[in-house]
Amino acid sequence: MKINKVINMKSKLTVLLVLMMSLVLFVSCKKKEVKAPAEKAVNIRVQAxxxxxxxxxxxxxxxxxxxxEVIVSAEVDGILRNVNVDNGTAVSKGMLLAVIDDTDYGLExxxxxxxxxxxxxIYxxxxxxxxxxxxxxxxxxVTQQQFDDVSTRLSLAEADVERAKAALLLAKQKLIKTRIYSPLSGYIxxxxxxxxxxxxxxxxxxxxIQNNPVKLNFTVTEKDVGKLKKGHDVIFKVDAFPGREFKGKVNIIYPSLEEKTRTLQVEALVPNPDNAxxxxxxxxxxxxxxxxRNTILVPIISLLYEGEKVKVFVVEGDRAKERPVKTESKYGEMMEITEGIxxxxxxxxxxxxxLSEGVKVNVAR
Structure with missing residues (x-):
């Protein structure tokens, strides 16, 4: 009987020891579970x-x-008697602008x-x-000498007539040039x-200056040079007329880029009938x-640059996915994407x- 009691006691002690060890292991595992940090999601905003x-x-x-733009200059010397225009005056081609005193030229x-x-x-x-x-x-x-003399005098007299005609023509031209006319329509x-x-x-x-049409001069970057053609449409606005849009067409594409800026000069002609x-x-x-054409667009602020490479992040489920993309044209605050999304x-x-590839995200609503 004593032996059985001893065995029972040992069995109970063994069971108790096993239970205590299990409890320790359970508590230990619980502690480890508590210490393991949960994956933190990055807060983001998205756009379709x-x-x-x-x-x-x-x-x-x-x-x-x-x-x-032309400079009108005097073509004869003299005192200005009349000036018929002032700064800003509208002029038409052939309009009389000024008169130089023609007294001496009339006498000439x-x-x-x-x-x-x-x-x-004499002739x-x-x-x-x-x-x-x-x-x-x-x-x-009459002798040969006498005939030759009169023949020579006739030739000289004829030459004198031609010189006199040329002198008269020159004198008349100078007289005409005392009156100064506008060579084109425009403004002073x-x-x-x-x-x-x-x-x-x-x-x-x-x-x-002639303001109708006006020239619109601008530059484009090296990467856009290949897109240009004469006759392309141009639309523009000016701060003076914020609610108004003006249109023109490319007239001249200059043959070479500027070395310092690597840009190309372009000129467009713009109708300007009201001189605005x-x-x-x-x-x-x-x-x-x-x-x-159909164009895929993303906000410019979504683009991330790494040297010459461009990428965006998209959301799949609750994870961020990195996407390399190829960009094309800019449309205001949006960028055209030709490949990647x-x-x-x-x-x-x-x-x-x-973000990085595969990071958990929380999309703000």
């Missing part, structure tokens, strides 16, 4: 990838310039006319004499002389470079800098 039918374009800044014309009449009279007399001497020479009543940008001034041949008197557009205004330019996917627009 869009597909829209859009025309590709390039955005840039330009400057408006006159279609033509009269002297040239008198000289021509005299030369013509006519010499011509008659030549006719008489020619008849006498045929009858051998700058008046450089006033009535009473003494001007000389070559003195600048007026600067005239003024040379010197800055323009916010959109240059269309192709026809309308498709319409309807959720692209991360806030918090993407904190």
């Amino acid at each position: 990838v869009e597909e829209k039918a859009l025309r590709p374009f390039v955005e840039t800044i330009g400057t408006l310039n006159p279609n033509e 014309v009269k002297r040239a006319e008198a000289a021509l009449r005299q030369a013509q009279a 006519e007399n010499t011509k008659l004499e030549f006719g008489r001497k020619q008849s006498l020479y045929k009858e051998q009543l 940008k700058e008046k450089k002389a006033s009535a009473g001034d003494y001007v000389k041949n070559g003195t600048n008197m007026f600067v005239i 557009l003024k040379p010197g205004l800055f323009a916010h330019v959109i240059l269309y470079t192709g026809s309308e 498709k319409e309807g996917e959720q692209v991360v627009v806030v918090g993407q800098q904190n």
Whole structure:
């Protein structure tokens, strides 16, 4: 009996020991479970990838310039008697702008006319004499020398008439040039002389600009050069008319890039019938470079750059997935994507800098 009691006691002690060890292991495991940190989700915001039918374009800044700008100069010397225009005056082609005193030039014309009449009279007399001497020479009543003399004088008289005609023409041209006319329709940008001034041949008197059409000059970057063609549509706005849109067409694509900036100069012609557009205004330019096409768009803020590589993060379930993408044209705050994502996917627009492949995310609503 004592032996059985001892055995029972040992069995109970063994069971108790096993239970205690199990309890210790259970508590230990519980502690380990409590210490293991739960995976923390990164808070993000997303936006759906869009597909829209859009025309590709390039955005840039330009400057408006006159279609033509000419300097009108005096072509004769003299005192300005009249100036008929001022800064800002609208002028038409052929309009009288100013008059230089023509008194001396009028007298020069009269002297040239008198000289021509005299030369013509001498020529006519010499011509008659030549006719008489020619008849006498045929009858051998005058010598060869006498006939040669009158023949020479006739040639000289004829040359004098031509010189007198040229002098008269020059005098008349100078007289005409005392009246200064506009060579084109436009506006007086700058008046450089006033009535009473003494001007000389070559003195600048007026600067005239033609504003219809106007030129829109702008540059495009090296990567956009291949997209340009003469005749492409250009749309732009100016700060002076914030609610108005202006249109033109590419007229000139310059043949080479500027070495320092690696940009190409482009010129467009813009109709300006109401003269609203003024040379010197800055323009916010959109240059269309192709026809309308279906375009995948993402917000520019979603793009992450690593050197020349570009990527975005999209959400699949509760995980972030990294996607390398290829970009094309910019459309305001959106960027065209040609490869890497498709319409309807959720692209991360806030918090993407904190993501890596496969990270758990929490999408803010």
